[in-house]
Amino acid sequence: MTAVDPEQRIPDPIELDRAEEARLHAALGLEPATAAPGEYAGFETVGIPDRPPQTEREREIYSLEEGEMLFNMGPQHPSTHGVMRLVVKVRGEVVTDLDPVLGYLHRGIEKLCENATYTTALTYVDPMDYLSSMHNEHAPAIAFEKLYGIRAPKRAEYIRALVVELNRVFSHGLMMGFLALDMGGITPILYAFINRDETVELLASISGQRMLFNFFRVGGVNWDVSDEFINRLSRWRVNVGKAVSANEALLTSNEIFVARTRGMGKLSAEQAIAYGVSGPNLRASGVPFDVRSAHPYSIYNELDFKVVTQTAGDSHARYVQRVQELKQSLSLIDQIVEQMPHGPVQAQVPGIIRPRPGRAYGAVESPRGLYSVYAISDGGPNPFRFRMRDPSFISLQVMPVLMPGHLLADTMAIMASLDPVMGGVDK
Amino acid sequence: MGRRRALTAPARAGALVRALTDRHPELAAGLWTDEDTVEITIPGERNVELLRELRDEPELHFWYLTDAAAVDYGPGERFEVVYHLYSDLHPSWLRVRATVDRGNPHIASISDLWPGATFHEREMFDMMGIVFDGNRDLRRIFMSPDYRSFPQRRDFLLPDDAADSAAAGVNPLERPETWDLSRFSDELTHGTDR
Numbered sequence: 001m002t003a004v005d006p007e008q009r010i011p012d013p014i015e016l017d018r019a020e021e022a023r024l025h026a027a028l029g030l031e032p033a034t035a036a037p038g039e040y041a042g043f044e045t046v047g048i049p050d051r052p053p054q055t056e057r058e059r060e061i062y063s064l065e066e067g068e069m070l071f072n073m074g075p076q077h078p079s080t081h082g083v084m085r086l087v088v089k090v091r092g093e094v095v096t097d098l099d100p101v102l103g104y105l106h107r108g109i110e111k112l113c114e115n116a117t118y119t120t121a122l123t124y125v126d127p128m129d130y131l132s133s134m135h136n137e138h139a140p141a142i143a144f145e146k147l148y149g150i151r152a153p154k155r156a157e158y159i160r161a162l163v164v165e166l167n168r169v170f171s172h173g174l175m176m177g178f179l180a181l182d183m184g185g186i187t188p189i190l191y192a193f194i195n196r197d198e199t200v201e202l203l204a205s206i207s208g209q210r211m212l213f214n215f216f217r218v219g220g221v222n223w224d225v226s227d228e229f230i231n232r233l234s235r236w237r238v239n240v241g242k243a244v245s246a247n248e249a250l251l252t253s254n255e256i257f258v259a260r261t262r263g264m265g266k267l268s269a270e271q272a273i274a275y276g277v278s279g280p281n282l283r284a285s286g287v288p289f290d291v292r293s294a295h296p297y298s299i300y301n302e303l304d305f306k307v308v309t310q311t312a313g314d315s316h317a318r319y320v321q322r323v324q325e326l327k328q329s330l331s332l333i334d335q336i337v338e339q340m341p342h343g344p345v346q347a348q349v350p351g352i353i354r355p356r357p358g359r360a361y362g363a364v365e366s367p368r369g370l371y372s373v374y375a376i377s378d379g380g381p382n383p384f385r386f387r388m389r390d391p392s393f394i395s396l397q398v399m400p401v402l403m404p405g406h407l408l409a410d411t412m413a414i415m416a417s418l419d420p421v422m423g424g425v426d427k
Numbered sequence: 428m429g430r431r432r433a434l435t436a437p438a439r440a441g442a443l444v445r446a447l448t449d450r451h452p453e454l455a456a457g458l459w460t461d462e463d464t465v466e467i468t469i470p471g472e473r474n475v476e477l478l479r480e481l482r483d484e485p486e487l488h489f490w491y492l493t494d495a496a497a498v499d500y501g502p503g504e505r506f507e508v509v510y511h512l513y514s515d516l517h518p519s520w521l522r523v524r525a526t527v528d529r530g531n532p533h534i535a536s537i538s539d540l541w542p543g544a545t546f547h548e549r550e551m552f553d554m555m556g557i558v559f560d561g562n563r564d565l566r567r568i569f570m571s572p573d574y575r576s577f578p579q580r581r582d583f584l585l586p587d588d589a590a591d592s593a594a595a596g597v598n599p600l601e602r603p604e605t606w607d608l609s610r611f612s613d614e615l616t617h618g619t620d621r
Contacts, residue, residue: 027576032442054572057564103569110554111579146461276492276543295463295516361464361511361520363493372494376510387496387509397546426569 037215061099065089073411075104081178081415082422086399090408098403098411100396105426107332113386118144118218118353119385126212129390129424131174134160134167134203136367136424137216139373139388142297142362144218147377155343157299162336163215164298165329169240170199171367172280172326175419180320183260188247195243202236203378205229218353220346233337240330248323261315264400265414268313275401276394279369281418283314284321291365303335315417317376320413322367322419341357352381368392368419389427392420441504443517446486451477454492457524466522471508471534474525478537481512481521489514489521495537495547497555501581505529506557510537527557536562 027196053059064070074085083104089097109128113121122144125136138160144150152160200210206229207215207222215222251257268279272285281291288307290301308324309316355377363372368393378384396416402414443465448455457468469477481489487510498507511520527534536559538545548559549568556577559565567574576583602618 028573054566055564058566103567103571108578180444274542276547277446278493289513289515294513295518295520302539358461359466359522360461361494361522363520370493372511374494374496374500374511385498387494387498389494389496393550394543394546424453 006215021139030394034391041172058099061087061089061097064089068096070126082421082425084422084425086411086415087224088403088408088411091381091393093407093409095403095406095408095411098400100399102393102422102426104224107427109427110386110388113140113385118148118355118383119351119379121386122216122218123212123214125388128388128427129366129368129371129421130211131171131421132167132214132366132368132371132424133213135371136362136388138298139163139362139366139371140242140375140386141218141366142218142364143360143373143375144353144362144383146360146362147358148218148349148353149355150219152220153344154299154341154346155224155227156345156347158340159221159225159297159345160216161300161303162225162340163206163213163221165332167201168201168329168367169333170196172329173199173244173247175322175367175416176244176251176319179261179315179413179416179421180247180251180257182412185250185257186400188250191243191246191250195240198236198239202229207325217349219349220329220344222346224345233381237330237333244323244326244404252320252323258316260410260413261319261417262312264315264410265386265417265418266312266408267316267398267402271398271401272313275398276393277369277398278307278394279365279367280321281369281395283307284310284317286311286367291363291370295314295322295363297364299336302339303332315414318396318417318419320325323331354381356378365388366391368421368424369395390424392418392422392426393425393427396420396425437555440517440519443487443519443521450480450484460519463519464522465517465519466524468524468526471525474508474510474523475535475537475540478510478512478523478540481523482540485548486516490517490546491538492541493520495544497551497557497579499529499555499579501580502529506532506555508534508557509549532557533560534558535560535620536565538562553577556580 053062068089068091070087070089072085073088075083085101085104086097087101088095102289109124112124115126121138122140125140126133128136154165173192173195177189180188200393204210206225207213267281267285269285269287272282272287278289286308286309291297293307305328308320308321308328357379358379359374359376361371361372361374370389371391372389374387375383376385399415399420403411406414440460444458444460447467448458454467454469459466481487491513492510492513496509498509500507505530508525508527509526510523512523513520525534534557536544536548538548539549539561545562545564546568548562549564549566551557552559552565553567553569554577566572570578
């Protein structure tokens, strides 16, 4: 038997952690919490950083009046659509203020892309907004092609438009399900996932991947449409309407659904423009701004479509807007398949490109709104600056505007109607 | 080079170029266009005044701020805050590049013109350390509040690069030489941190 030397006891990991924390705090020069009692709610009570407020707005949110209470929704809340924390200030059941705390999913994708070649940068953007991966690749492809001074062949542009519209269909379809799920309706998400599964399998048959497609290339797309894809597409096109209309029948005029969406989170056109809201959320407030028609990219100027808008600007209008856009996308898909020309799908581009120094801006209409890339080349093999504007990041700003006066239980319902995806918000 | 398109000013952007140069002849030198973008370069101090004019003048009417981003041109160079604007009167995006001194990175906030710029400015502050005077919510947005570095600056190295660099051996994610915020600590904390 081995005797245990009491002098050589294993150090307690908690003690080590404390010592390390103290050392780090000293190295960083962090001050201990010195908030005046009663005015600023500290870390002990609600999990808010144990330091004085840094800004006017932060002081406003974290200072409580008589009868008010702060608490966190998230970061592990099941319906925050990712990892995100909402600090909600309530008076009874009524929300008086709200502060979204972001960054739980921050991966530094912009910086990663700046350290990758132009071709590999296109693979990093897929997991950003993971419900619109095709759109994520489309915007940088446009920007890089402008920088390099090349255009994709016609057939490649048609295939691009086809896959992004397919992506839009499943993204909007999922939004219908998630919106219902956040109000406690389980069934619609099941129908939505039938469609979504078929669509990602369809996209997998053209790109080889179910979610992170890596399909776009500078100057074209990776694969031409295959027989399997065409077979699946025609079968999918016949069936896609069923799950959507099943969901519509369950939701659109459902009494409970209407009661919880109509008049909720009303956003006026002026507010929507001022806050930079884009996409279906902006059009639901009556502003006919759609990048596909405002700055037609790819082949959208050859397709017949009209920007649809709603007038109400509430949660229900945002839902209806997406259903209508979904149907519009189906008609666009029909037109694209009808008009698709023959030809190559990839321009002659070397594996590593070195565009001349310059700047380029590429914007696309993703299911969540204006998704744009600003790329700068310094003549080297990787982008000097790669900037992505994600629509859901900007849409989240209106939450503190929409929420005051609504019941706490409607927080998630209103947020789901904005359809944010945290992978995109946090980059 | 034959397959590359020449980056000439398209004729359809002419009305916008004329409107801009008529109003501000001094901008003509920095004016640049590509197939669907018109770009102007302005000094950082004039950003609010010019953006307000671009938004409110009926002839220009750039009512929608599509993007605001910061670019770092490296130590000894400059920062740029780049605004992209949309107007349905003009067929081009308008890019406004506002130059910011890298040693003293201050620029006025445009969150009074478009409240939606608040998050953009918070992101630029978080990633580049540019201070937007007048933004009433200038906190870090992605990194944690006690983080002391600015990860998208050119002199912030990723771990992969650090092995070959002069900074090898230093934990590159927490490089102390980028911690010195004393120059503008008042702005960072609005004077509440003392």
